[in-house]
Amino acid sequence: MNIKQLETFLEIARCGSFTGAAERLNATPSTVSARIQELEQDLGVSLFDRSARKTRLTVKGRELQIYAERAIAACSEIRLRVGTGEALSGLVRLGVAELVAVTWLPDFVELIHQNYPRLTLEFNVALTLDLQQLIADGEIDLALMPGSHFDSHLSARSLGCVRFAWMAGQAVPLPDRVVEPSDFRDLRVLSLGKSSFHHRTVEHWLSVRGHEARAVDLCNSMGAIASLTQAGVGVSLLPVQCYQREIVSGSLRVIETQPEGPMVEFFSVYALHSSTSIPRLMTEMAVRASTFEVSAQTRAET
Numbered sequence: 001m002n003i004k005q006l007e008t009f010l011e012i013a014r015c016g017s018f019t020g021a022a023e024r025l026n027a028t029p030s031t032v033s034a035r036i037q038e039l040e041q042d043l044g045v046s047l048f049d050r051s052a053r054k055t056r057l058t059v060k061g062r063e064l065q066i067y068a069e070r071a072i073a074a075c076s077e078i079r080l081r082v083g084t085g086e087a088l089s090g091l092v093r094l095g096v097a098e099l100v101a102v103t104w105l106p107d108f109v110e111l112i113h114q115n116y117p118r119l120t121l122e123f124n125v126a127l128t129l130d131l132q133q134l135i136a137d138g139e140i141d142l143a144l145m146p147g148s149h150f151d152s153h154l155s156a157r158s159l160g161c162v163r164f165a166w167m168a169g170q171a172v173p174l175p176d177r178v179v180e181p182s183d184f185r186d187l188r189v190l191s192l193g194k195s196s197f198h199h200r201t202v203e204h205w206l207s208v209r210g211h212e213a214r215a216v217d218l219c220n221s222m223g224a225i226a227s228l229t230q231a232g233v234g235v236s237l238l239p240v241q242c243y244q245r246e247i248v249s250g251s252l253r254v255i256e257t258q259p260e261g262p263m264v265e266f267f268s269v270y271a272l273h274s275s276t277s278i279p280r281l282m283t284e285m286a287v288r289a290s291t292f293e294v295s296a297q298t299r300a301e302t
Contacts, residue, residue: 001039005036005039092112092278097126101123127193128196131143141278145267159267159286163293164201166235166238169252192218217234237261266290
């Protein structure tokens with residue numbers, strides 16, 4: 001039995017197929033099969049039920065999964081505590097909100113590669129509720145996302161805040177005064193999907209004084225929403241930091257509103273009782289890479 005065999009075993013368990021595991025491990029299907037055959041021969045048990053379309057763990061396979069995860073975690077800790085950064089290897093699965101992806105994600109990745117060159121990164125760009133579900137299901141190791149409240153079993157470190165403001169294109173008619181939610185009743189509002197923190201923020205703002213928007217169009221891309229807003233399709237709540245060029249050029253107008261657009265705080269989130277220190281290390285680098293405004297609470301803590 002060796003670490004490569006256990007890593008391969010866990011990857012098959014996650015993917016539900018030998019082929020999928022081979023792709024993720026950059027190995028051939030025959031190599032993956034050989035490792036599992038050797039592991040099964042060594043233990044004298046069958047680890048996978050291969051009769052169904054999707055490969056499933058046997059009872060003994062589920063039992064091994066617990067010990068294999070501990071063994072892989074222990075090896076990672078040894079490389080981390082005893083070795084140098086170059087010794088740490090393995091796959092880190094990261095969930096990322098789009099706003100992080102289009103701002104400081106490249107700097108974050110560069111920091112990781114500089115300090116831990118043998119780590120392999122896998123990114124999943126998704127909406128907030130989807131990222132929360134991925135964390136809960138153990139499908140990702142760390143999420144960089146907005147939020148306000150997190151479950152007690154999660155660690156959440158602030159990555160700073162982003163100012164959002166209501167914006168419109170040049171062709172959209174607006175009153176020549178401070179705009180309130182009721183002024184949007186005849187305008188189309190653009191928002192990220194219902195599983196996003198953005199959508200909940202939009203709904204909260206629009207519900208001030210009991211107002212509800214006539215229509216809200218949903219889209220899963222902030223960039224697409226900004227383009228639609230510039231084209232005059234509707235108004236949207238956009239991060240000021242990301243659209244300075246469009247604001248200066250006049251293709252996007254910041255609407256003076258009451259209430260003002262919110263400050264949205266982003267966090268690095270991972271399971272509090274993670275079996276390795278890798279999520280904590282990734283969090284430290286995310287804090288260093290973030291270009292978001294430092295929150296008042298974070299400033300007080302430092």
